[in-house]
């Protein structure tokens with residue numbers, strides 16, 4: 001069976017999969033117990049599964065685990081804690097940006113990736129960066145306010 005090693009939230013992890021095209025999302029959720037990244041569409045179209053790979057936001061349902069070999073993966077579990085939320089998580093809490101919350105981890109991860117590149121991102125840049133993260137509850141305005149709050 002193919003074996004892959006990578007860092008997940010700072011810890012070295014090694015996994016085996018039956019095939020080398022196993023999506024990273026499945027490995028994170030089913031083998032490593034990290035269920036923060038969600039399965040939404042499985043087609044790269046909703047953003048619910050967004051995680052960071054070497055700091056870049058990726059759709060983990062579309063990335064084969066083989067592509068993460070030797071790299072650094074960050075999931076929502078690796079950002080902050082209930083006592084010490086990441087600034088983006090804190091902004092989302094303040095703005096009550098989540099309704100059902102299913103999309104929230106993906107939106108937060110996409111926002112973290114954007115603000116790492118552009119800490120003072122404009123409204124238009126935030127909108128462009130999050131355009132592919134869908135919220136079926138329709139809280140996009142609150143999400144936008146939260147992301148802009150996180151720009152400081």
Ligand code: FES
Nearest residue numbers: 040041042047061
């Ligand atoms: Fe990956 Fe929808 S579950 S983009």
